[in-house]
Amino acid sequence: MNNQSVSIVIGASGGIGMATLQYCLQHKVSDLVVAISREPQNGMAIDQEPALTWLHADATEEKIKAAVNHIKNMGLPSEIFICSGFLHDEKNTPEKRIENFSPDLWAKTTEANTLLPILWLKHLMPLLVKTDACKISVLSARVGSIDDNHLGGWYSYRASKSALNMLLKTAAIEFSRRAKGVKIISFHPGTTDTGLSKPFQKNVPSDKLFDVNFVAQRLVDLTRESKSDNMLSFIDWDNKPIKW
Ligand SMILES: NC(=O)c1ccc[n+]([C@@H]2O[C@H](COP(=O)([O-])OP(=O)(O)OC[C@H]3O[C@@H](n4cnc5c(N)ncnc54)[C@H](OP(=O)(O)O)[C@@H]3O)[C@@H](O)[C@H]2O)c1
Secondary structure, three states: OOOEEEEEEEOOOOHHHHHHHHHHHHOOOOOEEEEEEOOOOOOHHHOOOOOEEEEEOOOOHHHHHHHHHHHHOOEEEEEEEEOOOOOOOOOOOOOOOHHHOOHHHHHHHHHHHHHHHHHHHHHHHHHHOOOOOEEEEEEOOHHHOOOOOOOOOOHHHHHHHHHHHHHHHHHHHHHHHHOOOEEEEEEEOOOEOOOOOHHHOOOOOHHHOEOHHHHHHHHHHHHHHOOOOOOEEEEEOOOOEOOO
16 A cells, blocks of 8 residues: 555535535645546546546445455545435435335435445445544535424435434444544535535525535535544534534
8 A cells, every 4th residue: 555645535426526526636635536436537627637536336335345445555545525415316306295205215315325425434444444534524414403303304315314424423433442533524515506406496595505616615624624533523514513
């Protein structure tokens, strides 16, 4: 293994993921940047980036393991941004009423929002135990807060993010013993103008609908500035704590 610092952006083709990747490259956050996506590298402004490695992986353990094996030969992760997530597709919209609850939507949502991040942490563990300092931010959502749930609805999405928080809290406790250099953040980006929020933007005031580049800057800067306190933080884009 060589000793270069590596930033990893998972879900790199998504709205927030791509902006985060670009921000990491532009601001030379680390020596090397690894993008993880189910999609091929789609060009744009990052085609010619010598620091960038684009790896293909979905939510299967086999693909995640292969990607981690690749990263292992590059260096140690200094920042990890898990920007993947799922809310709706052509067949499924978030449930307004309990009658809309669908096992298919539940399974898809939980796989992307809950299972995928914890599988990444599981397979990255051999690298995390070796690092002196690694900051990890996982994209969560305020609607995953049980305290903050005043409106109801969105059963699968809410529950997938609440469960994500529990898994991250459990990991943070274990890492405080086994991977002391690791800090984990559960990050709420605010309503951000991406494909994920598109169908739900109608009633969002324009000053509350964030541009992806603004969110990427907040995500990367707050992650890098966070204190290595071995705790899980649940914070928003403004660095305000969110109740569990
Ligand atoms: N946008 C918002 O207003 C908002 C608000 C609160 C929280 N969030 C959270 O922020 C994160 C990023 O959202 P976004 O707005 O950037 O969404 P997005 O543009 O839809 O991107 C999400 C990315 O997640 C990955 N992904 C989706 N389904 C997946 C699956 N089944 N298995 C594996 N990967 C999957 C894909 O990345 P690849 O194509 O690269 O594989 C996809 O491009 C999500 O966790 C979301 O819940 C967003």
